[in-house]
Amino acid sequence: MSLENVFTLPAEYNDLRDSVRALAEKEIAPFARAVDEEHRYPQEAHNALVKSSLFAAHVPTENGGDGADALATCIIIEEVARACGSASLIPAVNKLGSLPLILGGNKEQKERWLRPLTQGKGFSYCLSESEAGSDASALKTTAVRKGDGWVINGSKKWISNAGESEFYTVIAQSDSSLGSKGITAFVIEKSDPGVSFGAPEKKMGFRGSPTREVYFDNVEIGDDRRIGEVGKGFALAMDTLDHTRITIAAQALGLAQGAFDVAKKYSHERKQFGKEIFDFQGVQFMLADMAIGIESARALTYAAAAKSERGDKDLRFFSASSKTYATDVAMKVTTDAVQVLGGYGYVSDYPVERMMRDAKLTQIYEGTNQIQRIVIARNLP
Structure with a gap:
């Protein structure tokens, strides 16, 4: 048996990540602090996502979307969240709101509401x-x-x-x-x-x-x-959440990755006692644990996304598990990132305190992590 392509994403997903990251860093990240401090809708992100066909990429091609699969949608949300948590809720909420229509609507209904969605109507x-x-x-x-x-x-x-x-x-x-x-x-x-x-x-x-x-x-x-x-509305609502909880896991991943990137960079820039703080074992251990958590959460989230796309019978277990684990990781990673930055982590000059505040909600919405654990227990493999 060849292991050449096992656990390796096809190139198109990596290309998608690179393109979304470039867009997010150029057209979304520069406004993230102002969006947070002014409590205002990230219109710049909205416009950029519409222009790049990322506003609702999950919409089927026959209805004007890109037909992005579950994993591609997760990568989009993850990379936007890495730059701005609030902006990542645009594609995430658009999938959540429209998925009942995609799952249960008729042809006429899908055309009536999905095409305008791709054009910027949330x-x-x-x-x-x-x-x-x-x-x-x-x-x-x-x-x-x-x-x-x-x-x-x-x-x-x-x-x-x-x-x-x-x-x-x-x-x-x-x-x-x-x-x-x-x-x-x-x-x-x-x-x-x-x-x-x-x-x-x-x-x-x-x-x-x-x-x-x-x-x-x-x-x-x-x-x-x-x-x-x-x-049949309640069953449709629950089926929807089985798919969209994974997007919250992806959002949490993005927040964790963004905070980790800042903390790692800072650990090499900040010098105390004549050397980089990265050289202190206490900081190294924190960064190591952060990286382990992120990569573990990413593997689980991507596995859940693949199961969502295939409609596997164990989707509910994997969906709830990815949401629970990734959001708990995000809370820990963002909190530790604040700690690595010390006083600077506690003020808004750096984005980690914002990311920590954003991460907290991921443990609560689309089903609290306590509820998720009940779901997991009832659907044990």
Whole structure:
């Protein structure tokens, strides 16, 4: 048996990484600090990603996208996150918001909403509510039949890029007597009468990605807005997360890699007691552990991405595992990067404190790591 190509990415993935990294360093990284400090949407990144066809590269080619597979999408998100965590939420949220449509929509629906997505009209995902976070099936937003259509009422909490996105996948209760089997998915547009947004949350990290509540006040839509079968919305939402948790792992990888790169460079530039701090064993051990964690997380994340693309039966285990492990690694690596930089790591002159703040959220959203461990345990190989 030849091992020549085992664990080696095909050249096109490495070429993709190089091109996205070059774009991120030139057109995204220079604005990352201002985006964070001013709590503003990274419009420069938005424009650059649209121009380079990276805004929603996962969209199938027949709908105007590049048809990027799961691994390619992870590499895009990883490299953008290495430069700016907030900017990496643009392609990540666009995949999360549109994947239910890709998985469960019909041909006409996909063409109607996916092509505009590739042209810069974002797509957000509305599942969580004030009282339905980890217990997502406890949602209260309702979808009531009216003639040939539906009326949507309720609100969704913690919605990434809310107000910036044009389209929203909304998971609503259409028959409360059936519990999770009475939940249905819909597409709501920002311009629909009755749609409004709360004030942006004041967050620890990812400050450039607006997180807002979305309100639905008697929003009337046609049945052509329904994604998939009535009552199948919760299953569709969970299937979506099996695929998109991997993008959060990729985002965490990018944050960890970015912080590690800064810390490693700094360790050779900073001199104390007449030599580089890299020469001190304590710093060497920290950097070594950081590198081990990153490379281990990358291997697991890429394996999960391959399983997502193939639809393997053990996807749920690998998806939850990659998200849990990579985000825990990101939290440790970014925290240690701050430590390597000492006082300079604690101030915004260097990006590691921002990366540490951003990394924290990756352990929380798209399912807390505690919930992920329950999922992992229930799907042990």
